Amino acid sequence: MSNPSLLILPGDGIGPEVMAEVRKIIDWYGAKRDLAFDVSEDLVGGCAYDKHGTPLHDDTMAKAQEVDAVLLGAVGGPKYDTLDFSVKPERGLLRLRKEMDLYANLRPAQCFDALADFSSLKKHVVAGLDIMIIRELTSGVYFGEPRGIFKEGNERVGINTQRYTESEIERVARSGFEMARKRGNKLCSMEKANVMESGVLWREVVQRIGDTEYPDVELSHMYADAGAMQLTRWPKQFDVIVTDNLFGDLLSDLAAMLTGSLGMLPSASLGAPMANGRPKALYEPVHGSAPDIAGQGKANPIACILSFAMALRYSFDKGDEATRLEKAVEKVLADGYRTADLLGEEGRSPVSTSQMGDAVIAAL
Amino acid sequence: MSNPSLLILPGDGIGPEVMAEVRKIIDWYGAKRDLAFDVSEDLVGGCAYDKHGTPLHDDTMAKAQEVDAVLLGAVGGPKYDTLDFSVKPERGLLRLRKEMDLYANLRPAQCFDALADFSSLKKHVVAGLDIMIIRELTSGVYFGEPRGIFKEGNERVGINTQRYTESEIERVARSGFEMARKRGNKLCSMEKANVMESGVLWREVVQRIGDTEYPDVELSHMYADAGAMQLTRWPKQFDVIVTDNLFGDLLSDLAAMLTGSLGMLPSASLGAPMANGRPKALYEPVHGSAPDIAGQGKANPIACILSFAMALRYSFDKGDEATRLEKAVEKVLADGYRTADLLGEEGRSPVSTSQMGDAVIAAL
Ligand SMILES: CC(C)[C@H](C(=O)O)[C@@H](O)C(=O)O
Ligand SMILES: CC(C)[C@H](C(=O)O)[C@@H](O)C(=O)O
Numbered sequence: 001m002s003n004p005s006l007l008i009l010p011g012d013g014i015g016p017e018v019m020a021e022v023r024k025i026i027d028w029y030g031a032k033r034d035l036a037f038d039v040s041e042d043l044v045g046g047c048a049y050d051k052h053g054t055p056l057h058d059d060t061m062a063k064a065q066e067v068d069a070v071l072l073g074a075v076g077g078p079k080y081d082t083l084d085f086s087v088k089p090e091r092g093l094l095r096l097r098k099e100m101d102l103y104a105n106l107r108p109a110q111c112f113d114a115l116a117d118f119s120s121l122k123k124h125v126v127a128g129l130d131i132m133i134i135r136e137l138t139s140g141v142y143f144g145e146p147r148g149i150f151k152e153g154n155e156r157v158g159i160n161t162q163r164y165t166e167s168e169i170e171r172v173a174r175s176g177f178e179m180a181r182k183r184g185n186k187l188c189s190m191e192k193a194n195v196m197e198s199g200v201l202w203r204e205v206v207q208r209i210g211d212t213e214y215p216d217v218e219l220s221h222m223y224a225d226a227g228a229m230q231l232t233r234w235p236k237q238f239d240v241i242v243t244d245n246l247f248g249d250l251l252s253d254l255a256a257m258l259t260g261s262l263g264m265l266p267s268a269s270l271g272a273p274m275a276n277g278r279p280k281a282l283y284e285p286v287h288g289s290a291p292d293i294a295g296q297g298k299a300n301p302i303a304c305i306l307s308f309a310m311a312l313r314y315s316f317d318k319g320d321e322a323t324r325l326e327k328a329v330e331k332v333l334a335d336g337y338r339t340a341d342l343l344g345e346e347g348r349s350p351v352s353t354s355q356m357g358d359a360v361i362a363a364l
Numbered sequence: 365m366s367n368p369s370l371l372i373l374p375g376d377g378i379g380p381e382v383m384a385e386v387r388k389i390i391d392w393y394g395a396k397r398d399l400a401f402d403v404s405e406d407l408v409g410g411c412a413y414d415k416h417g418t419p420l421h422d423d424t425m426a427k428a429q430e431v432d433a434v435l436l437g438a439v440g441g442p443k444y445d446t447l448d449f450s451v452k453p454e455r456g457l458l459r460l461r462k463e464m465d466l467y468a469n470l471r472p473a474q475c476f477d478a479l480a481d482f483s484s485l486k487k488h489v490v491a492g493l494d495i496m497i498i499r500e501l502t503s504g505v506y507f508g509e510p511r512g513i514f515k516e517g518n519e520r521v522g523i524n525t526q527r528y529t530e531s532e533i534e535r536v537a538r539s540g541f542e543m544a545r546k547r548g549n550k551l552c553s554m555e556k557a558n559v560m561e562s563g564v565l566w567r568e569v570v571q572r573i574g575d576t577e578y579p580d581v582e583l584s585h586m587y588a589d590a591g592a593m594q595l596t597r598w599p600k601q602f603d604v605i606v607t608d609n610l611f612g613d614l615l616s617d618l619a620a621m622l623t624g625s626l627g628m629l630p631s632a633s634l635g636a637p638m639a640n641g642r643p644k645a646l647y648e649p650v651h652g653s654a655p656d657i658a659g660q661g662k663a664n665p666i667a668c669i670l671s672f673a674m675a676l677r678y679s680f681d682k683g684d685e686a687t688r689l690e691k692a693v694e695k696v697l698a699d700g701y702r703t704a705d706l707l708g709e710e711g712r713s714p715v716s717t718s719q720m721g722d723a724v725i726a727a728l
Contacts, residue, residue, distance in 0.1 A: 076558075090558045120597050125484045141505075141526060141560060148561050155530040158565030162505060162526065166519040192613070194440075194454045196505060197512050201522030228614045229621040232596065233484050249556070250592045250614055257593040 004316055005067040006037045009044040009060070012080075012089060013289025014299035014353075015073025021301035021357030022071065022308050025325065028361050033321060040067070044096070045075030045089035045289075055092030064096055068274075069315040070282040071308060072096070074289035089289075097137050100280045102269035103168070104175035105137040105248065106310070107286065109235075109255035112264060114333040115342060119260030125234065126258055132179055133241045133255055135248025136172040137269055139164055140198075142245045162198050164244065169205040175270070176206075176242030177214040184239035186218045190227040190247055202244065224251065231255055253286070262287050263300030263341045266307035268314050281315045283307040293340075297352040300339035302329055305360060328363035332356070335363075368680055369431040370401045373408040373424070376444075376453060377653025378663035378717075379437025385665035385721030386435065386672050389689065392725050397685060404431070408460070409439030409453035409653075419456030428460055432638075433679040434646040435672060436460070438653035453653075461501050464644045466633035467532070468539035469499040469612065470674070471650065473599075473619035476628060478697040479706060483624030489598065490622055496543055497605045497619055499612025500536040501633055503528055504562075506609045526562050528608065533569040539634070540570075540606030541578040548603035550582045554591040554611055566608065588615065595619055617650070626651050627664030627705040630671035632678050645679045647671040657704075661716040664703035666693055669724060692727035696720070699727075 006026070010019040023039070030036035042060045049055050055075070064070050075089040085091075096102070111119065111129040119126045144161030151157075173189070180187040189206040191199035203221050210219040222230065224247040230237060231251065235258050243251060256265050265287070271280030285303030293299060306329060313322035337359045340350040351359065370390070374383040387403070394400035406424045413419050419439070428434050439453040449455075460466070475483065475493040483490045508525030515521075537553070544551040553570040555563035567585050574583040586594065588611040594601060595615065599622050607615060620629050629651070635644030649667030657663060670693060677686035701723045704714040715723065 085561060085564055088558060094559065120489045121485050144523075149565050152529065156565060157527060157529045158560075158562030159508075160526040160560045160562045162524040163521060165516065165521045192610070194452060195458065196522075196524045197449065198522030198524045200449055201513050201520060225613045225617040228592070228618040229626070232618055232621040246556070246610075247614075249589045250611075253589040254592040254596055254618065257596040262593070 003036045003038045006039045007063050007067040007070045008039060008041045009070060009072045011044050011073040011075045012046040012077050013074055013291045013294040015289055017299050017353050018301040018304040019073045021353060022304050024357050024361055025305055025308060028364055044072060044092045046077050046080040048092055049087055055087055055089050056095050061095065061099060064100060068278055069311050072282055072284040073304060076289045077291040096282060097269060098143060100282065101138055101271040102280060102282055103136060103138045104172050104270045105135040106268040107133040107135060107252035109259055111259040112333055115261045118342065119258060121258055129235055129259060131235060131238045131255060132183060133248060133252040134172065134176045134179060135252055136244045139168045140245035164198050164202060166205050169202050170209055173206045173209040173242060176240055177217050180217045180240040186239035188220045188222055188238055188241050190222050190224045190241060190243040192224050194223055227251060228254060256286050261342060264302050266303050266310050268310040270314060278315050283311045298340045299353045300341050301353050301357050305329065328360050331363045332359045367400045367402045370403045371427050371431040371434045372403060372405045373434060374437040375408050375439045376410040376441050377438055377655045377658040379653055381663050381717050382665040382668040383437045385717060386668050388721050388725055389669055389672060392728060399685065408436060408456045410441050410444040412456055413451055419451055419453050420459050425463060428464060432642050433675050436646055436648040437668060440653045441655040460646060461633060462507060464646065465502055465635040466644060466646055467500060467502045468536055468634045469501040470632040471497040471499060471616035473623055475623040476697055479625045482706065483622060485622055493599055493623060495599060495602045495619060496547065497612060497616040498536065498540045498543060499616055500608045503532045504609035528562050528566060530569050533566050534573055537570045537573040537606060540604055541581050544581045544604040550603035552584045552586055552602055552605050554586050554588045554605060554607040556588050558587055591615060592618060620650050625706060628666050630667050630674050632674040634678060642679050647675045662704045663717045664705050665717050665721050669693065692724050695727045696723045
């Protein structure tokens with residue numbers, strides 16, 4: 001049997017640096033745990049635009065469709081800010097999500113004990129926090145048509161369309177309920193059903209899926225603005241949250257920031273099962289390309305490393321190995337290793353990106 | 365010269381209770397400061413639906429158009445949750461905003477010294493916080509067409525339209541810049557120009573208004589998801605924020621929750637100047653109708669009282685009197701008066717809604 005295949009897309013900014021540490025981890029698994037991967041690498045985002053004039057070349061897109069999982073670093077940077085909308089770095093990422101049909105974006109927001117002090121929130125509010133946001137990722141206002149900037153009389157008008165079909169809501173609702181069953185059995189769905197009809201349909205469909213297929217899961221609904229408030233006030237009231245693409249973008253970033261350590265948070269974007277039973281999948285850290293610190297060895301590789309842990313769990317059914325890696329990360333933190341982003345006014349000196357990667361290997 | 369006119373719409377839930385305290389304050393201004401108002405009262409929301417079968421009767425709408433300012437309590441409640449979308453309590457509020465063309469929603473997020481401990485955020489993160497969010501209120505996905513739930517093949521699809529014209533962006537951008545000039549001269553505009561063309565137009569127009577009309581104001585742009593993060597991480601980096609209707613809904617509620625005291629926060633919704641020079645205006649507390657505590661004398665009337673202070677400032681050009689009222693509220697808090705929502709685990713016993721109102725009068 002051939003090795004499972006991984007396509008690595010380091011992208012822009014700190015992407016390549018943090019991904020280099022993940023490659024060390026991948027090599028470790030091949031050498032020590034008999035878990036070898038066929039790894040290929042390609043371009044996405046600004047660097048792909050620089051080479052090909054497009055943020056995602058068709059060949060790269062085709063490769064992404066064939067492999068067992070894609071690992072992505074980050075895209076974007078000031079250099080590309082003035083590019084036309086259609087070739088912005090983000091379009092590369094959005095095309096991957098859309099064409100691989102990665103409809104369920106898993107965004108864990110977990111507060112690491114060793115880092116609880118680092119949050120802007122009070123320690124008792126976030127210590128032990130562990131919530132999972134499931135964000136719909138292939139529809140809604142991100143992809144709805146019509147869209148664009150049009151002439152209307154003497155002026156222009158900017159238009160985007162929020163759009164959800166019943167089946168789009170059903171499948172991501174099921175992802176939410178399944179996740180809830182694996183965790184605390186509680187699902188909260190968020191929308192703006194009080195002002196948007198797309199939210200009315202969302203709420204109705206989630207409720208129906210709950211009633212008919214997951215009566216054992218405790219389901220609640222919340223308006224997204226109230227959700228933002230409640231996440232800020234007392235995030236531990238939540239277990240699993242399911243929400244649409246745009247609300248999910250804001251709410252998952254908000255939840256990430258509650259933990260105080262953005263450089264720590266991974267994500268998984270999953271689609272339907274392929275012929276081999278594995279879901280289409282892309283894994284990426286939550287942080288961005290951080291162009292201000294790129295190339296300086298300051299970036300924290302843990303979010304990207306933990307994204308690989310999610311790949312072990314969700315693509316390769318190696319939950320044990322994922323846990324091993326997560327525990328190694330916890331140990332390294334408990335031992336006091338800190339990249340620059342994890343140092344407050346403590347006056348300690350930070351470890352570099354590669355020192356952090358090496359520490360994780362040592363802990364493995 | 366006749367007295368300025370006020371239309372009071374207490375609405376549902378705790379609306380009538382908190383508004384009763386505002387009426388005491390209004391009476392005090394008439395008696396003691398020679399500032400009498402012609403006050404009328406009417407229905408909005410669920411109570412209007414109960415009486416008229418619509419959350420806002422045409423006669424009420426007409427009155428709102430004629431008066432110098434509208435004061436609103438809150439709308440909604442579980443009793444109305446199953447009503448058809450078109451007659452939900454919220455539609456009454458949204459109709460007022462739309463037909464009065466109240467395009468600039470001023471949402472101050474201020475942390476009161478006496479209450480800084482009450483936030484879920486660390487004290488040094490929020491103490492002294494004072495930011496102003498200007499939310500566009502009459503356009504965007506709240507009102508864009510097409511909208512609705514439609515049949516498409518075998519299933520239904522929920523659609524809403526995000527839509528902004530250049531002139532809609534221009535006028536609210538100006539509100540933002542004007543506010544910045546009165547404060548710290550710093551404006552941050554938030555959208556998702558990386559994924560939405562309506563955000564591309566938003567960013568471009570705000571930048572142009574800044575360059576051509578307000579070169580003295582320091583302008584920056586941020587993606588709304590990053591904005592949610594930055595508000596959570598270090599809110600004091602902001603002075604004035606301008607954003608669209610939907611992002612503004614989430615971000616202003618998030619900002620409100622940072623202060624830890626939702627029961628304290630007022631808002632103003634302003635439109636174009638009327639013939640008498642006063643802007644069309646509606647003032648309302650940020651909190652909702654809180655049906656769980658309605659009718660028990662537990663509600664905090666301060667947000668509604670401070671909404672009246674905003675009316676004094678923005679509709680009646682009585683900044684001094686507004687400050688007087690705000691100072692009275694601060695004194696009452698410093699003296700230890702707390703409604704139930706402002707008590708943590710302190711074990712003190714709360715004052716009632718009307719005791720709080722009386723304390724403010726005494727402090728005046
Ligand atoms: C980079 C950008 C297109 C993206 C999004 O808006 O989805 C990012 O914010 C995210 O959450 O993954
Ligand atoms: C009640 C509701 C329609 C309203 C909104 O979404 O605008 C509320 O959340 C607000 O912010 O004033």
